[in-house]
Amino acid sequence: MAESGKRTTGLKTREAILEATRLLFLRQGYHATGMREIAHDAGISLGAAYNHFTSKEQILQEILIERNIYGAMAEALSRAKGESVDELIESGFREMMDGLRDREDFVLLMFMDALEFQGKHVTPLASRAIRDILGFFQQLVELGQREGRLREVNPVLMGRAYIGLVFSSFMMENVLRVLAPNDFILPLRVENWEKGMVDIFLHGVLRDTPRGEEANDEN
16 A cells, blocks of 8 residues: 555655646747756655756657657547548547647647657657558548549548648637737638538638630630
8 A cells, every 4th residue: 555655655756746737838938948847846855856857858759758649649540430421521530639639739749849858858749659640641541532523533642632731720729829819810710611621621612614615715
């Protein structure tokens, strides 16, 4: 029981350090934050902080792992369900937006890692998730080919376009609110915006033009 109590206390202390550091990094940046300040905000001694982490870089790495949006994306896509390409794409989009909710801090910490460490802590997280993410789009292509409705599309290019759609929506819906909560107004919000974004991804913005009309236009 005593050993179990020590582990529980150790986990709580570790969580307190991670949370205190996360808030300090977001509020004042990486360089302005020191281990002594982290220990103070976590409510522990400096020695106790060093018992758990050797440096604030190691703490940043651990926070990025915990808040990892790439793993969240892969996990969200694994939950997507649909009997058709349309259903699967819409389900995947909704699952990803739900999975990324409350992870807006990752984007800010990711830029911090890029500036301070050339992305050395974020890059492995993306690399580990990319195979599972691309697997979803291979599944989409195979389903679309069975349906006979999908154009010849490279799964990687489809994935890039789709992730771009999700990421831009995530930035607009979540991250910008955190960066400027008092100044940011979202004029692009429309009813059923998620369904509308998926519709544009699936069908584009141009009407179908009969080939005869195209030929006449060229003449």
